[in-house]
Amino acid sequence: MEDTDITSTHSSGRLPYIHKVRKPPKQNSLKEFTSTVKETFFLDDPLRPFKDQPRLKKFTLGVQAIFPIFGWAKDYSLAKFKGDLIAGLTIASLCIPQTNGATAPTDFFELLKNLKIYSSFVPPLVYAFMGSSRDIAIGPVAVVSLLLGDLLQAEIDPKNAVAYRRLALTATFFTGVTQLALGCLRLGFLVDFLSHAAIVGFMGGAAVTIALQQLKGLLGVKNFTKKTDIVSVLHSVFKAAHHGWNWQTIVIGISFLVFLLVAKYIGKRNKKYFWVAAIAPMISVIVSTFFVYITRANKEGVQIVNHIKKGINPPSANEIYFSEEYVTKGFRIDAVAGVIALTEAIAIGRTFAAMKDYHLDGNKEMVALGTMNIVGSMTSCYIATGSFSRSAVNYMAGCHTAVSNIVMSGVVLLTLKLITPLFKYTPNAILASIIIAAVVSLFDVEAAILIYKIDN
Incomplete structure (x- = not known):
């Protein structure tokens, strides 16, 4: 040589x-x-x-x-559990009424309404054991629900409810298979291509988009656009200004939004009172629900959650069909909805990992997301992924690990079995207030200005 x-x-x-x-x-x-x-x-x-x-x-x-939870569990402490418990209870009190709201096309929502609440029980539990993110909150999300609804309607007539449900579960199964395969092929390195500037941009854009979407609940607007762009949302809001806004809803929403922002300020100003900001969302849900119940404000136009079906997920493995027709349609839906769900989850996970300065393992994320959707498809769940709004609330409530997802799953299970009537009078305005309070702090103005100066 x-x-x-x-x-x-x-x-x-x-x-x-x-x-x-x-x-x-x-x-x-x-x-x-x-x-x-x-x-x-x-x-x-x-x-x-x-x-x-x-x-x-x-x-x-x-x-x-395979199960990262067994790696960090030995260093788990009571102090961390307290934070995870509060965060888990908070996102559970948010997700139970939220998943009962119509965030998808009407046909899709009515036909798969029960699958939506179940998707906040099984997938988060599976992810908690297999995922590497400490902050991400798992469940159904509006973007994927809307997309899945459109794709399903393009493939099958919603009037055929049985076939519609079968295709939704089959598509969820193949979404999980694809995500799992990407993780096994070690394609997690693609996560590293998400630069800091991209993360700041995604976080700011998502925060603005989600905050604007909450104006529907905050103002009590009934006829709201399904589009997510700023122009369409603002047009829908101001179009309803004369007759569509409900002043009782606005009073409830703004009052609790101010309370949440003040609680957050107190927690940041004095570290001894960090718990004030952590429990504020849960207190808001309890107090607002009780207030609407005793005043019967729902009769004055205040929109509430109403009925949530009682009972846990029935098995659905027998509804996943492997005939040529269902496999072809399932993969077509998976190619779009599955990839969007995976991208959103990894972007959210990377965002909060950067904020807390820890490493997100892209391969483990893909494997975890894939496994939870495969298991979910067999337990009456449709495509689940990381929810930006709930992850923001989870982060704000002081979560330390994925145990907050386990707590959320436990509370959802308890609710489905025993206490669904308690959420009947939860006003939609309080859910909007909690999400707005959580996402506004995620817009990093200083970082955006710095990136703008560097670019110029």
Whole structure:
């Protein structure tokens, strides 16, 4: 093998050094291709920690690789659990009434209404054991629900309720398979291409979009646009200004929004009172629900959650069809809705990971999201992913780990079994107030100004 001389200079600038550097050995095309693929897809070599380890250690490492919760559980403390408990209760009190609201096309919502609330029970539980994000809150989201509804209606007549439900569950199954396959192929490195500027932009854009969407609940607007762009939303809001706004709803919404913002300010100003901001959303739900119940404000036009069906997820594995027709349609839907759901979850996870300065494992995220949707499709759930609004509330409420998702799942289960009537009088305005209070702080003005200056 040939040696090449490379001359360098000592720090003093006077004494030269000659380094002998060997040229890399020549490889045939196949080995070179194999090496390139390995460097691209398996840069972190997932099997490296298992080398030269005893069998018991290999088993332990394998369990921790598949279920990260067993890796960090040994360092879990009571202080962390307190934060996760408050956060879990808060996002549960938000998601139960929220998932009963119509955030999808009418036909889709009516036909799959029960699947929506179930999607806040099983998928978060699976993700808590397999995901690597500490802050993401799992469940159905408006964007994916709208998209899934449109795609389903393009493939099958909503009047055929049985076939419609079967296709929704089949599409959810294949979405999970695709997401799981991407994780197994080690494509998580794509997460690293999300730059800080992209994250700041996504976070700011999502915060503005979601906050504007909440004006429907905050102002009591009944006929609201299904579009999400700023112009359409503002046009819909001001069009309803003369006859569509409900002053009782506005009073309730603004009052609790001010309360939440003041609580957040107190928590930031004095760290001893951090718990004030953490429990404020849950207190808001309880107090506002009780207020509407005793005043019967719903009879004055204040929109409330109304009925939530009681009972837990029935098994639905027998409703997943593998005939050529269903497989083809399922993959067509998965190619769009599944990819959007995956992208949204990873972007949200990366956003909050950057805010708390920890690493998000893209491969584990894909595997976790895929597994939870496969399991979800067998337990009467449709496509679930990371919810930006609930993740923001989860973050604001002081979560430390994915245990907050376990708490949320437990509360949802308890609610579905026993206490669904308690949420009947929860006003939609309070849900809007909680989400607005959570997302406004995510718009990083200083970072946006800095990026703008650098760009110019």
